[in-house]
Structures are given as C-alpha cells and as structure tokens.
Amino acid sequence: MSAATTNQTAEEKLDSVQNRRARITGIVLILLALLVLFVLDVAPGEVATFKLTGPRDAIKVPNLVVPGAFNLVAAALLAFLGMRQFLRGGGRWSSLSIGIGLALVVLAFLVWATAGKSFSLTGMLQATMVRAVPIALGGLAGVLSERVAVINIAIEGMLLAGAFTGALIGSLLGGWIGLAAAVLVGGMFGMILAALVVTFRMDQIIAGVVINLFVLGVTSYVTSQVFAEHRYLNNAQVFRAWKIPFLSDIPVIGPMLFNQNLFVYGALVLVAVATYYLFHTKGGLRARAVGEHPRAADTLGIDVYWTRYLHVTLAGMVAGFGGAWFTLGFVGRFDENMTNGRGFIGLAAMIFGRWHPVGALAAALVFGFADSLQQKLALLNTPIPSEFLAMAPYIATIIVVAGLIGKARPPAADGQPYVKE
Amino acid sequence: MDVELRGITKRFGPVTANDNVNLTIRGGEVLGLLGENGAGKSTMMNILSGLYSPDAGEILIDGKPVVFEGPGDGIEAGIGMVHQHFMLVPVFTVAENVVLGVEPTGNLGYLDIKKARHDVEEISTKYGLRVPADELIENLPVGIQQRVEILKVLFREADVLILDEPTAVLTPQEVEEFFGIVRSLKEAGKAIVFITHKLHEILEISDRISVLRQGRITGEGDPKTLDEEKLAEMMVGRHVSFTVEKAPAKPGKPMLELSNLVMLDDNDDFVLDHVTFTVPSGEVVGIAGVQGNGQTELVEAITGLARIASGKIIFDGTDITHASVRERHRMGMAHIPEDRHRSGMIAKFTIAENMVLNSYYDEEYARGLSIDWKHVAETAAVFCVDFDVRTPSVFLPAGNLSGGNQQKMVVARELERETKLVVASQPTRGLDVGSIEYIHKRLIESRDEGDGVLIVSSELDEIMGLSDRILVMFEGRIVGEFDNTGGKADRNAVGLAMAGASEGAAA
Amino acid sequence: MSTSIGKRELNDAARDLLTRTQRGRADFEDLVVVPIFAVIAALILGALIMLATGVDLATIGKSFVALAVGSVGSLNAISETLTAAIPLVLAGLGLGLGFRAGLFNIGAEGQLLMGGTAAAIFAFSFPGLPFPLLMLLSLVAGAVVGAFYASIAGILKATTGAHEVISTIMLNLTSYQILNYLLRQPYIQKEGRADPISKSVPDAGQLPLLLDWVDPNLRLHAGLFLMLIAVAFVWWLLFRSKAGFAFRASGANPDAARYAGMKSGFVIVSAMATAGALAGLAGAAQVQGVLERASPGFSAGIGFDAIALALLGRSHPVGILFAGLLFGGLEAGGRQMQVDAGVSIDLIGIIQALIIVFIAAPLLVRAIFPWGFRKDAKGGSA
Incomplete structure (x- = not known):
C-alpha cells in the first residue's frame, strides 16, 4: 500500500459542522422573516408614531413616524440574510446576521404594535435601563465568580439577601447605611458560597441551590414573623434620581442614561471597572488563569483558593448591591421572594454576554427591554398575551445555551473543584 | 547553583513514594533521573519545586538548608519545573502565559502587555527559543508549547530546570533538536534534571545518572560506563x-x-x-x-x-x-481504550460491574429486563483469576486496584470472549x-x-x-x-x- | 479465537473472590451518622434563629413540642405527615434517579406544575369516565406531560450539550408563565372566577381518601400506594435492570459508558423523562388527592424541596422514602408550630436548607461533631 493520496477536494459532500450551523441559522432567519411577514403585518396605509421627547423636555425633537411598509422591508432583509446564511454559510457572519435579524424583528414588532397609535419611546428606554439594573448586576456577579470557575446559582439568593438587608437597615439607619449593609451581606453570602465549594468541596450547584433556599427561608420567616408586626422595620427611603445637568437634556438617551438613580450609575460604573480589571490588570489575568487552568496558576505561585474566595465574595457584594435596587432603588419595602427569578435571568445574561461584563450588560438591556415592553403591551392593546413576552427571555436563553445560534465557551475549569496535591 | 536533597521521605497514606532519597544537582550539568512509572520520580521533583512538602529530610541550596511552603517558593529559590502535562492556559497568548505570576505592571495594577511582549521576545532571542509572542497557546503545536514552558521557567531566572518526561510528545527528530536546547542551557550554566523512563535518551543526554525504584535510589553512575541492559536491571530490579x-x-x-x-x-x-x-x-x-x-x-x-x-x-x-x-x-471487536481512568473503567463501580460494562445486556447476563448479578460476579471472579487481576474480592471498587491490575481487568473484559x-x-x-x-x-x-x-x-x-x-x-x-x-x-x-x-x- | 466464557469452571481461586466485604464503618458514618447529625445541627440552628428574632425560650420549647406533636403525635398528625410526604417522595425519586445518571435536574418544580395541570385538565375534560379509570388515566396524563416537559431539557442536552441546570431553571420560569396563561383560558378557568384557577377534578378522578372511615377530615389518600410502588420500581430500575446499569454508569463516568457502547443520548433522554414522569405524578397526586384543582404556584416549592430530599436520601430510593417522611413531618409539624406557638412556618424552609448544607458538605458536619466520627476518617465521599 502506498501512502494515501490526499487531495482536499472541495467538491466532496462532507458532513461539516460549520455548514450545519450556518444552515440552522439560515432557517431561523427565514422563519423570522415569515413571522414578520404574516404575523406582524401592518396595513400599508397605517403609520406608527414614536414620541421621542416628553412635554417637559428642554430640547424638542419631532416624533418619529414610521410607515407600515417598514415591516415589508424588514421581512425582505431577514429573508435575504437567511438565504445568504443557508446557501453560503460563513463563520463570523453568523453571529452578525443573527444580531441584525433580532434587532429587525424587535423593530418590526414595535411598528406592528404601535401601528395607528403613538407610543413614547423615551419612557420605554428609560424603563428598560431601570429594569436592566438588577439583571446586569446579577450577570456581573456571575461573570466574576465563573471567571474563577465557581458556578454561581446563588445569585438569586444574594439579590434577595441584598434586597432584604437594604430594606431593614435602610429603614432603621437610612439609605446609605442600608446600601452598605446590603453590599456587605451580599459579600457574606459570597464568602459562604466560597467556603462551601472551596473549603468544604460541596458540589457548586447544590451549594447555590442551598443558599437560595436558605435566604428565601430566612427572609420569608423574618417578613412574616417580625415585619408583619413591626412595619416601621420595612419602610425605607428610596434613592431619588440624580439629574445630570445638560447631559440629561439630550433627546432619547439623555433620560435613559443621565436622569437615573444611584443604582443605574453604579451598575454602569461597575461594568466598566470590572472590564478594566478582568482584561487589563494583573489581578484580572491571574483570576482568569485560575478559571481556565487552576493547576497551572498554582504551579506559578498563584493562590487558587484565595483567588476564588476573593472573587466569589466580590461577586456577592455586586449582587448585594443589585439586590438593594429592589428595595432602596425601586419600592422601598421588602416582600417575600420579591426578586422573582431575576438572579437566574442574570445568569442567563452572563451566558448571553459570553462571560464578559459588557456582554452581560448588553444582554441585561435586552431582557430589560422585554420586561418593560411587557408592561407597555397592555397599554397598546395588542393581541399577544403578556405571558408569552415574559417567557421570551427564558426561551432565548435556552436557545443560546443549546448553541443553536452561535457557540459560547465558558471558562475551561468552570464548575470543577480544585484539589491541591 | 548546586542543590542537594538529603534523606527525603514522602508518604501518601500507606504508600511511601520517596524513601530516604539523597540526590545532588550541580550547575552546568545534566542529571538523568531514571525510573519506572510509579517509582517516585515525579513526587521527588514536585518536592523540589515546592508543590509538595516532604515528611522528612531537607533541601540544601548551595549548602544552606531551605524550606519550601508552596510552589511559589521553589521558583523564588531558582528552581523551575517543566511539567509533563503542560501548565499553559490555552486561551492566553504566549506572552501572557510567560509572565503570569510575575507580570510587569503599571499604576492601578495595569498589566503592561507591551513590556511583557518585549521581555518575552528578549529572552527568547537570548536562548534561541523562538516563539510567536502574541499567538494563543491553543493554536500552537506541542513542540512550540514546550518551548513556551521552558521560557516560563527561564523568565523566572531559574538556575535549576527540572524536565519531567519532556520527550513524550516529540518525534525522534524533534528530540534531537530538543537535546540541542538542553545542551545550550547547560553551557549557560544551568543545572538540569532530566526525568525519563527511556534508556537510550538518558544515556545520550546525561552527565550523571541516578536510578529510582520503589521510592529509593537504587543506582548511580556515569553514562559512559553504563549500558541499557545494566540501567534496565537497576530500574526494574531483575533482568528484563x-x-x-x-x-x-x-x-x-x-x-x-x-x-x-x-x-x-x-x-x-x-x-x-x-x-x-x-x-x-x-x-x-x-x-x-x-x-x-x-x-x-x-x-x-x-x-x-x-x-x-x-x-x-x-x-x-x-x-x-x-x-x-x-x-x-x-x-x-475488542477495544482497549487509551485512557483507562477516563474511558476504560468506572472507578466507583465494583470489579464485577466493570467486567460486564459492555456486555451486561448479553443473554449471558441478562434475564429479561434485569441483570443476573450472581452470575456476573462468578464470571468476573473467573476472569480475574485467568488474567491475574490481584484483588481480595470482585465486590471491591475498581478504583482500589493498582494501575497494572486495573489495566489487566480492562484487558480481561475485552479479550475473554469470542x-x-x-x-x-x-x-x-x-x-x-x-x-x-x-x-x-x-x-x-x-x-x-x-x-x-x-x-x-x-x-x-x-x-x-x-x-x-x-x-x-x-x-x-x-x-x-x-x-x-x-x-x-x-x-x-x-x-x-x-x-x-x-x-x-x-x- | 479467544475462548468463550460459559464453559469455564468456577475453581476455588475464583470462589475466594466472591467473598463480600463487610460494609465499613466509613459507609455507616456516611449513610447514617451524617444525616442524623445534620438534622440535629439544623434544628439547633433553627432554635438560634428563633432566639435572634426575639422568640422567647418558652415559645421555642413549645414550638419544638408542637413540631413533634404535629408530625407524629396523633392519627391526624401522621396522616398529615404522610400526605405531605407523597408528592415530595415522588418528585424526590425522580431527582435521585437523575443524580444517579449524572443529571442535575433543577426542573422538578416546572415538571410538577405541568403534570398536575395536565392531570386536572384531563380529569375535568372526561367527566363521564367511571371511577378508577378516570383517576388512573389522569395520573397517566400527569406523568406523560411531566415526562414530556423534562424531555425538552434532556433532548437539548443529548443533541446540543446544553447544560441541564440552566435549561431546567429556564423551563421552571417558563412553566409559571404557561400556567398563568392556561388558567385564564375559558375552557380551563373555573366558571365565574376572575383569578386564574382551573375547574375542579370530578369525584371519579380523585385519589380516594384512605382514612375517611375514621374521621372525614383525615386527608391521607391513595397516593400513598403510588408512592410505595414508585419506591420499589425505582429501586428495581436502578439496581437490577439493564437500563438502570446504563444510567448509573453514565452518571459515574459518562466517557466510560460511551466507550462501553451505552448510548448517552438514550440515557439522558430516558432518565430525564422518567424523572419528569415522577415529578408529573407528584403534581397529579397533589391535584387529584389534595387540592382538587390547579392554581398558580400550587406546587408550593415541592420541586425544590425534592432536591433536598434526593440529597438527604443519598439518591437511594429507600433513603429518599425516609427523607420524604422526615420532610413531610417537618411540613405537618411546622403548621402545628405556627398555630400553637405562633412561629412562622417559613422556619421549616430554613431548617430544610440547613439540613442539605450539612449533608452535602460532610466535612462541615465532621468539623462540628468531631466526636461522632472515627479519628482517621478523612474527607467525605458524597
């Protein structure tokens, strides 16, 4: 036998992974095109009016009037992108096509829902930002702990603990001390999670589930046992919005970014700081090394256990801050299980955002958008049940985790306990 | 720099991995350390690099006793180890991997990646170990990855380099090239410990040879006066x-x-x-x-x-x-998998269960939807005797067996049928x-x-x-x-x- | 050709290898001592939490008495304990089976909701069917829908590798919304109600009460037998059947299982579906035996408590049965505690969470009760 004749003939019908992925993306896009064409169809004569400024705004911008034909254009574009993916495939184009495609669908949806009516885009974006805060902070907490390879299911519990502490201490000692206490208690649960999984080598998922159950139990117990009788313990001042002069007068993005309370600014700053820290500092490099290859880090004298304790505690503090949003940043009082799964959505935002702080923020904004849209839908009188919109983020997360669209890669050692030799 | 190990003993539970080992390593010299798998070579070098601490004995550097409390301490003292399984972060660049742990930094912990790149290029030119500083490790062939490992150690200004089975992933020709690198490091005054179980390699590269068997030094000598047969006998303890x-x-x-x-x-x-x-x-x-x-x-x-x-x-x-x-x-078709721990057996399962891992459904063992465990146990016992799997009972977890007995169990399972x-x-x-x-x-x-x-x-x-x-x-x-x-x-x-x-x- | 097996004789050397080793003290500690200490430690911490929230010592004493009386102190207490244990054990068996197969199914809550709702819908859709038939078919409907809902996560994992923890969490959250939506549909919603609640299960679809001949208020229902049958079935499935061997092998070492020719996709989907069927049965039993209808959140966290149960029972059917009786007792006793001592039943949730902490981190229990264990025992084997 002579050595195999090896010509990489491109004509061969090979079952290739990338082609398959591109085909799936293509089919999804074409289905979306059909959805826009047949479900979100707008009578050609109708227009959708988006208000960009409110009556009291300093700078006035004319309303944005979109003709119904926009949806036909959107459907055509989606179909084009879909066909392109299906026939040609192509690595980097996949994610981009999907991104453009989803944006088109959301716009088409808005035009459809608003057709023949008018709708305040500014108010909606402002609400989006507000609702994105706990999700973004939850996601950031997830990024910080998973980058050092500790899976953090306990974000939900940490948010709840932050919300509870914020309300209790905020009622007794004022908002700032309440906030500080919420951050500390969040950090404490981070440290407990680290202790359970690093020192006591408990399964990371069990540890997270347990912390969630424990926090839910304690906060519910105190709420019914103590708060029910002593209402003054659960009545905190809410942080007011700080209007930043001039910047907040910019149409559309001004109210969204520069007329918000402490929690919105805090979340944006934390995302920026975390990004700088993780990718441009010594500490960040070491933390990521611990998440990718803990034994390599260990052989170089980096203390794996200490690094994990530190970052999971920091994650808890971030989540505690995010939790305080529910009480000190929004309603001023604590209710049983008031986080209602936001921590899990934060986890989803982290996966969507590919374990990057900015990505997690972007994903949180998308989820926040869906959340505020759900509130607004009732106003617009659309025939879509609000439950379906509420489900959308969860289903989108499942699709991303399944890798049907794009492929996210978690830190290599994620979820694995490290045992020193 | 000279390093001396005196009376080093290390136990893991009932197993004594190193038993009163004495060893001297000198600058400008290659010490070949030979031993079978499980003879205690890696344990000893992990002690020397500070990853393990010994139960007894001491380490002397240039005559002064030192105590290592963690892997950082070995590096600090100038002892660097190139591990058999590379300790590189696949998604980091070459430069990031080399400087990890001793990063050049600016204000606020800022990671000066430009300086890191420059430093890496400088040191790689100095020792003639060319590497692409900005490439991700996962995109590099193993030969280059090994260079990065060596650079990591040199970057930390190590004077003693421990090379643990470095040739396992190389072709015979790459081995020659690698020996060239080792010789030039030796000429630069570094002390090198070359660990292997391959006889011809150790004869070729070493200046001195120590042989380890069952945790003890069983022979020492000059490669010029030794041959493969003598070394093999020292290593195994009988003629092979x-x-x-x-x-x-x-x-x-x-x-x-x-x-x-x-x-x-x-x-x-x-x-x-x-x-x-x-x-x-x-x-x-x-x-x-x-x-x-x-x-x-x-x-x-x-x-x-x-x-x-x-x-x-x-x-x-x-x-x-x-x-x-x-x-x-x-x-x-019988299949003996390449990694028995990962894919050949289930450590938590009993030997009996492991023996039918891929034939439990067979008419021989299955009764309808159930499995006849009594028959399985008896068959497993027969297999064990036949293939010399040494165990007191087939109901023990397979993880309790020694590596050789585990592999014999796998081989028995695969070959004991048509x-x-x-x-x-x-x-x-x-x-x-x-x-x-x-x-x-x-x-x-x-x-x-x-x-x-x-x-x-x-x-x-x-x-x-x-x-x-x-x-x-x-x-x-x-x-x-x-x-x-x-x-x-x-x-x-x-x-x-x-x-x-x-x-x-x-x- | 290599020799075949059947003819080989069992000689003395081989017979020697058939001696069973005694279960070591380490196993005993792991299976019995750790759980007992975990429960004790959790109860003590529960008392401390009561103290911290201003409950006086006398009331704490009273609440522990109430806990005991309310769980085993009377026929009614025992009936309540068993009633509470039924859905817990059913769902816990499913989760334990999943753990054995290496699947971390957080989704029992959602599977239970979907299963229970399906059972309710089926039951009131066919009111003409006679008694045992409608009851049994409704249970089957619950199991099938639960299995289907769990299979979504299973199929995704098998085909794309999507981690079941994330997908089952998302499926839980989705199930709440689906339930909210369904319960408002005219066909399902109870006539004349504005809030989301389903029509009632007709009498022929209900699990009959077992002790109503003693006292019509005793709620224990025929789900008890369902629970016991499920325990026996899961035991057989895991430890005696061919499929169970593949489940356990895949859970212990998925690579080795794949190399041995076991189909990982089959194992994942079928283990997930079985777990979902059991959770669906739990929901159906709750709807057909206790609640009579589906309403939002009727699962009351049973699906999450079942995770604790499966851990406490070491994923062993018999262990899960005992753990379920314990948790059922805590649940029933907790209600008594709330009435007698005025301590919120939410305390039980804390105690349950603490029990799992101690179970899942045996090192922690050993650190707290060093005298309960052998000196040289190192580490846990959880």
Whole structure:
C-alpha cells in the first residue's frame, strides 16, 4: 500500500459542522422573516408614531413616524440574510446576521404594535435601563465568580439577601447605611458560597441551590414573623434620581442614561471597572488563569483558593448591591421572594454576554427591554398575551445555551473543584 | 547553583513514594533521573519545586538548608519545573502565559502587555527559543508549547530546570533538536534534571545518572560506563528483555479494511485525511506517530465512537461504517481504550460491574429486563483469576486496584470472549514493567489465535517491539508503511516519517 | 479465537473472590451518622434563629413540642405527615434517579406544575369516565406531560450539550408563565372566577381518601400506594435492570459508558423523562388527592424541596422514602408550630436548607461533631 493520496477536494459532500450551523441559522432567519411577514403585518396605509421627547423636555425633537411598509422591508432583509446564511454559510457572519435579524424583528414588532397609535419611546428606554439594573448586576456577579470557575446559582439568593438587608437597615439607619449593609451581606453570602465549594468541596450547584433556599427561608420567616408586626422595620427611603445637568437634556438617551438613580450609575460604573480589571490588570489575568487552568496558576505561585474566595465574595457584594435596587432603588419595602427569578435571568445574561461584563450588560438591556415592553403591551392593546413576552427571555436563553445560534465557551475549569496535591 | 536533597521521605497514606532519597544537582550539568512509572520520580521533583512538602529530610541550596511552603517558593529559590502535562492556559497568548505570576505592571495594577511582549521576545532571542509572542497557546503545536514552558521557567531566572518526561510528545527528530536546547542551557550554566523512563535518551543526554525504584535510589553512575541492559536491571530490579518473544506472523484473510476514512473537526479541518489500510487476521499492525496526529480519532472511527464524514469500514467482510459501538463489539471487536481512568473503567463501580460494562445486556447476563448479578460476579471472579487481576474480592471498587491490575481487568473484559479484532490504544501507558510484559504476551496470544491486532502507541519502542507491520500517522494521514518482520524496520526511517518528512515513501 | 466464557469452571481461586466485604464503618458514618447529625445541627440552628428574632425560650420549647406533636403525635398528625410526604417522595425519586445518571435536574418544580395541570385538565375534560379509570388515566396524563416537559431539557442536552441546570431553571420560569396563561383560558378557568384557577377534578378522578372511615377530615389518600410502588420500581430500575446499569454508569463516568457502547443520548433522554414522569405524578397526586384543582404556584416549592430530599436520601430510593417522611413531618409539624406557638412556618424552609448544607458538605458536619466520627476518617465521599 502506498501512502494515501490526499487531495482536499472541495467538491466532496462532507458532513461539516460549520455548514450545519450556518444552515440552522439560515432557517431561523427565514422563519423570522415569515413571522414578520404574516404575523406582524401592518396595513400599508397605517403609520406608527414614536414620541421621542416628553412635554417637559428642554430640547424638542419631532416624533418619529414610521410607515407600515417598514415591516415589508424588514421581512425582505431577514429573508435575504437567511438565504445568504443557508446557501453560503460563513463563520463570523453568523453571529452578525443573527444580531441584525433580532434587532429587525424587535423593530418590526414595535411598528406592528404601535401601528395607528403613538407610543413614547423615551419612557420605554428609560424603563428598560431601570429594569436592566438588577439583571446586569446579577450577570456581573456571575461573570466574576465563573471567571474563577465557581458556578454561581446563588445569585438569586444574594439579590434577595441584598434586597432584604437594604430594606431593614435602610429603614432603621437610612439609605446609605442600608446600601452598605446590603453590599456587605451580599459579600457574606459570597464568602459562604466560597467556603462551601472551596473549603468544604460541596458540589457548586447544590451549594447555590442551598443558599437560595436558605435566604428565601430566612427572609420569608423574618417578613412574616417580625415585619408583619413591626412595619416601621420595612419602610425605607428610596434613592431619588440624580439629574445630570445638560447631559440629561439630550433627546432619547439623555433620560435613559443621565436622569437615573444611584443604582443605574453604579451598575454602569461597575461594568466598566470590572472590564478594566478582568482584561487589563494583573489581578484580572491571574483570576482568569485560575478559571481556565487552576493547576497551572498554582504551579506559578498563584493562590487558587484565595483567588476564588476573593472573587466569589466580590461577586456577592455586586449582587448585594443589585439586590438593594429592589428595595432602596425601586419600592422601598421588602416582600417575600420579591426578586422573582431575576438572579437566574442574570445568569442567563452572563451566558448571553459570553462571560464578559459588557456582554452581560448588553444582554441585561435586552431582557430589560422585554420586561418593560411587557408592561407597555397592555397599554397598546395588542393581541399577544403578556405571558408569552415574559417567557421570551427564558426561551432565548435556552436557545443560546443549546448553541443553536452561535457557540459560547465558558471558562475551561468552570464548575470543577480544585484539589491541591 | 548546586542543590542537594538529603534523606527525603514522602508518604501518601500507606504508600511511601520517596524513601530516604539523597540526590545532588550541580550547575552546568545534566542529571538523568531514571525510573519506572510509579517509582517516585515525579513526587521527588514536585518536592523540589515546592508543590509538595516532604515528611522528612531537607533541601540544601548551595549548602544552606531551605524550606519550601508552596510552589511559589521553589521558583523564588531558582528552581523551575517543566511539567509533563503542560501548565499553559490555552486561551492566553504566549506572552501572557510567560509572565503570569510575575507580570510587569503599571499604576492601578495595569498589566503592561507591551513590556511583557518585549521581555518575552528578549529572552527568547537570548536562548534561541523562538516563539510567536502574541499567538494563543491553543493554536500552537506541542513542540512550540514546550518551548513556551521552558521560557516560563527561564523568565523566572531559574538556575535549576527540572524536565519531567519532556520527550513524550516529540518525534525522534524533534528530540534531537530538543537535546540541542538542553545542551545550550547547560553551557549557560544551568543545572538540569532530566526525568525519563527511556534508556537510550538518558544515556545520550546525561552527565550523571541516578536510578529510582520503589521510592529509593537504587543506582548511580556515569553514562559512559553504563549500558541499557545494566540501567534496565537497576530500574526494574531483575533482568528484563525488552524484546517481545513471538513467532513470525501468519497473516490470513483481511479482518479490518479501511478505505478513504475522512473525519473533520469543528473548524472543518481534516483530522483523518483519506486513511486507507487493512489489518489481516494473525498479524499485529502498529500505528506509530506523535500524539495528536489523528490516532485517537482513528480508533474512535474504527470502534464506532465517532462519526466519519466519508469513507468505508469493513470488518470481517461486513460493512460496519454505520454500525454502533455495541454492534461492533458484538461482532467480535475488542477495544482497549487509551485512557483507562477516563474511558476504560468506572472507578466507583465494583470489579464485577466493570467486567460486564459492555456486555451486561448479553443473554449471558441478562434475564429479561434485569441483570443476573450472581452470575456476573462468578464470571468476573473467573476472569480475574485467568488474567491475574490481584484483588481480595470482585465486590471491591475498581478504583482500589493498582494501575497494572486495573489495566489487566480492562484487558480481561475485552479479550475473554469470542474476538476477531483487537484494537489496543496505548495499552501499557503508565504501567510497571511486569504488567507491560504480561499485557504484551496476551496481545501476541490473541494474534496467534487468529485475531487481527491493531496497536496504537506513541511509544515507538512498544510499536517496534510488538508489530509485524508498522504504519506511521502524521497530520491525519498514513505517511509510511514498514515491514517489521523480525524487527527489521529502520527505526530512524520510522522516526522521519513521524515528523512528516518521508511522506509518500514506503520502505 | 479467544475462548468463550460459559464453559469455564468456577475453581476455588475464583470462589475466594466472591467473598463480600463487610460494609465499613466509613459507609455507616456516611449513610447514617451524617444525616442524623445534620438534622440535629439544623434544628439547633433553627432554635438560634428563633432566639435572634426575639422568640422567647418558652415559645421555642413549645414550638419544638408542637413540631413533634404535629408530625407524629396523633392519627391526624401522621396522616398529615404522610400526605405531605407523597408528592415530595415522588418528585424526590425522580431527582435521585437523575443524580444517579449524572443529571442535575433543577426542573422538578416546572415538571410538577405541568403534570398536575395536565392531570386536572384531563380529569375535568372526561367527566363521564367511571371511577378508577378516570383517576388512573389522569395520573397517566400527569406523568406523560411531566415526562414530556423534562424531555425538552434532556433532548437539548443529548443533541446540543446544553447544560441541564440552566435549561431546567429556564423551563421552571417558563412553566409559571404557561400556567398563568392556561388558567385564564375559558375552557380551563373555573366558571365565574376572575383569578386564574382551573375547574375542579370530578369525584371519579380523585385519589380516594384512605382514612375517611375514621374521621372525614383525615386527608391521607391513595397516593400513598403510588408512592410505595414508585419506591420499589425505582429501586428495581436502578439496581437490577439493564437500563438502570446504563444510567448509573453514565452518571459515574459518562466517557466510560460511551466507550462501553451505552448510548448517552438514550440515557439522558430516558432518565430525564422518567424523572419528569415522577415529578408529573407528584403534581397529579397533589391535584387529584389534595387540592382538587390547579392554581398558580400550587406546587408550593415541592420541586425544590425534592432536591433536598434526593440529597438527604443519598439518591437511594429507600433513603429518599425516609427523607420524604422526615420532610413531610417537618411540613405537618411546622403548621402545628405556627398555630400553637405562633412561629412562622417559613422556619421549616430554613431548617430544610440547613439540613442539605450539612449533608452535602460532610466535612462541615465532621468539623462540628468531631466526636461522632472515627479519628482517621478523612474527607467525605458524597
């Protein structure tokens, strides 16, 4: 036998992974095109009016009037992108096509829902930002702990603990001390999670589930046992919005970014700081090394256990801050299980955002958008049940985790306990 | 810099890994450290690099005793280790990996990646170890990754370099190049400890040799006055012959025929590139090659574990291209997996359960939907006796067995039935010499009973010793075929083929 | 050719290998001592939490008495304990089976909701069917829908590798919304109600009460037998059947299982579906035996408590049965505690969470009760 004749003939019908992925993306896009064409169809004569400024705004911008034909254009574009993916495939184009495609669908949806009516885009974006805060902070907490390879299911519990502490201490000692206490208690649960999984080598998922159950139990117990009788313990001042002069007068993005309370600014700053820290500092490099290859880090004298304790505690503090949003940043009082799964959505935002702080923020904004849209839908009188919109983020997360669209890669050692030799 | 180990003892539970070991390492010298798998070489070097702390004994650097409390301390003292399994972060760049732990920083902990890149380029020029500083590790071939490992140690200004089985992933030609690097480091005054179980390598590169057996130093000497036979005796404690006793092969009808097997990876690159060959009954065919050239995927394709993109597999006259793992197994294909811990056995399960891991559904053991565990246990006991698996009971977890006994258990499971083809991947990796000899004997017995035998091993010695015919794999292709009847294949030519040099040529 | 097996004789050397080793003290500690200490430690911490929230010692004493009386102190207490244990054990068996197969199914809550709702819908859709038939078919409907809902996560994992923890969490959250939506549909919603609640299960679809001949208020229902049958079935499935061997092998070492020719996709989907069927049965039993209808959040966290149960029972059917009785007792006793001592039943949730902490981190229990264990025992084997 002579050595195999090896010509990489491109004509061969090979079952290739990338082609398959591109085909799936293509089919999804074409289905979306059909959805826009047949479900979100707008009578050609109708227009959708988006208000960009409110009556009291300093700078006035004319309303944005979109003709119904926009949806036909959107459907055509989606179909084009879909066909392109299906026939040609192509690595980097996949994610981009999907991104453009989803944006088109959301716009088409808005035009459809608003057709023949008018709708305040500014108010909606402002609400989006507000609702994105706990999700973004939850996601950031997830990024910080998973980058050092500790899976953090306990974000939900940490948010709840932050919300509870914020309300209790905020009622007794004022908002700032309440906030500080919420951050500390969040950090404490981070440290407990680290202790359970690093020192006591408990399964990371069990540890997270347990912390969630424990926090839910304690906060519910105190709420019914103590708060029910002593209402003054659960009545905190809410942080007011700080209007930043001039910047907040910019149409559309001004109210969204520069007329918000402490929690919105805090979340944006934390995302920026975390990004700088993780990718441009010594500490960040070491933390990521611990998440990718803990034994390599260990052989170089980096203390794996200490690094994990530190970052999971920091994650808890971030989540505690995010939790305080529910009480000190929004309603001023604590209710049983008031986080209602936001921590899990934060986890989803982290996966969507590919374990990057900015990505997690972007994903949180998308989820926040869906959340505020759900509130607004009732106003617009659309025939879509609000439950379906509420489900959308969860289903989108499942699709991303399944890798049907794009492929996210978690830190290599994620979820694995490290045992020193 | 000179380092001395005095009376080092280290125990893991009941096992004494190092027993009163004395060793001296001198600057400008290569110390060869020889020992079987499990002799305690790695433990000793982990003590020296500060990863483990010894239960007794002391380490002296230039005559002064030192105490290491963590891996950082060894590096601090100028002792650097190049691990057998690379300690590199695959998604970091070369520069990031080299500076990790001793990063050049600016204000606010800012990581000065420009300086890091510059430093790495400087040191790589100094020692003539060229690497692409901005490339991700996962995109580099293993040979370059090894250079990065060495640079990491040099960057920390180590004077003592411990190289743990550094040649395991290299072709014979790359080994020569690697020895050049070792010699130039020696000339730069570094002290080098070269750990291996390969006799000819240690004779070639060392200035001094120490032999370790069962945790003790059993011999020391000058490579000029020693030969392979003496070293082997020191290493194993008795006379060993490294040649496998076997009669000439009597090849019969084709048992396994592969034609134009193609497999692709996630990026649509070829992992198997039109592989075609035949394994006849009564012959041992060995696949030589450096790890990661498609051997694992080849075995997965043959045994049905991985899908192929195109090509055809015929087993004893039947087309099995689309047959499942279980169907192939039932037809008489035995598979000894390359990593018994990961894929060959279940450590938590009992020996009895492990013995029927791939045949529990068979009429022999199953009663309707249930399994007849009494019969399973009895059969397992018979197998254990037959294959010399030493255990007090078949109801013990397989994880309790020693490595050699675990592998014998796996081999027993695979060979104790009607077989036609044996696919053995790295069948003796990490085993002691006694177990190696035993498993080699059983594989030759299978051949003599008329089975086709396919051996895949990255140990060229094993391939040369066992095979009647040798095929060489390089980058997913079969690049050479050698007749090895009576061991006549040219070792050097096989080595060249492993490096892809003699593509298309056949001896 | 290599020799075949059947003819080989069992000689003395081989017979020697058939001696069973005694279960070591380490196993005993792991299976019995750790759980007992975990429960004790959790109860003590529960008392401390009561103290911290201003409950006086006398009331704490009273609440522990109430806990005991309310769980085993009377026929009614025992009936309540068993009633509470039924859905817990059913769902816990499913989760334990999943753990054995290496699947971390957090989704029992959602599977239970979907299963229970399906059982309710089926039951009121066919009011004409006679008694045992409608009851049995409704249970089957619950199991099938639960299995289907769990299979979504299973199929995704098997085909794309999507981690089941994330997908089951998302499926839980989705199930709440699906339930909210369904319960408002005219066909399902109870006539004349504005809030989301389903029509009632007709009498023929209900699990009959077992002790109503003693006292019509005793709620124990025929789901008890369902629970016991499920325990026996899961035991057989895991430790005696061919499929169970593949489940356990895949859970202990998925690579080795794949190399041995077990189909990981089959194992994942079928283990997930079985777990979902059991959770669906739990929901159906709750709807057909206790609640009579589906309403939002009727699962009351049973699906999450079942995770604790499966851990406490070491994923062993018999262990899960005992753990379920314990948790059922805590649940029933907790209600008594709330009435007698005025301590919120939410305390029980805290105690349950603490029990799992101690179970899942045996090192922690050993650190707290060093005298309960052998000196040289190192580490846990959870």
